[in-house]
Amino acid sequence: MSANLAQTRPQRQGGFTLLEMLVVLVIIGLLAGLVGPRLFSKVDQSKITTASTQVKLLRGAIENVRLDVGRYPTAEEGLALLSKPPADPALASRWRGPYLEDAVPLDPWNNPYQYSLPGQEGHGFALYSLGADGQRGGDGDAKDLGVLPAQ
Structure with missing residues (x-):
């Protein structure tokens, strides 16, 4: 007889109730x-660090161009x-590039990084990022980074 009772009684399936699911979602939201x-x-700070590192890399490459060619790139060459x-064929014969393994990074x-002549505080060139807002000036992650142009 006990075998017949087991067959007629509905078995409960395991799972979560709606209330339990809501409690978990509230905890995850908090x-x-x-x-x-x-x-x-931290993401914003890492972008600032990346931009500063890339500016240093590009500055080094520009200095190598100056050593080989005898001058900084013009504003038009960038x-x-x-x-x-x-x-200019005379300058092209002294050019030892490419000076970067890949294309100029964004x-x-x-x-794009900004390049102009001359730079601030006696630097021969300006090389900088406009920051998160893509416009001159700003604070925080919108601040311009690198060697800024002469004012």
Whole structure:
């Protein structure tokens, strides 16, 4: 008879109740609210660090061009001179590039690095990123980074 009772009684399937699911979602939401802003501030800081490192790399390549060619790239040549020889045959014969393994990188905010002559505080050139906002000036992650142009 006990075998017949087991067959007629519905078996309960395992799982979570709606209330248990809601409690878990609330806990996950609270954790995301506390941890999320801290993680995003680290992302912004890492972009600033990346831009500063890339500017240093590009500055070194520009200095190598100056040593080989005898002058900095003109404003018209810009950073393209790191990848392509100058149009002047006399200068092209001294060009020992390309000076970068890959193409000139974009800054971490996907904007091109700015190059102009002369730079601030006696630097021969200006090489900088416009920061997160892509415009001159700014504070925080929107601040211009690198060797800024003469004012």
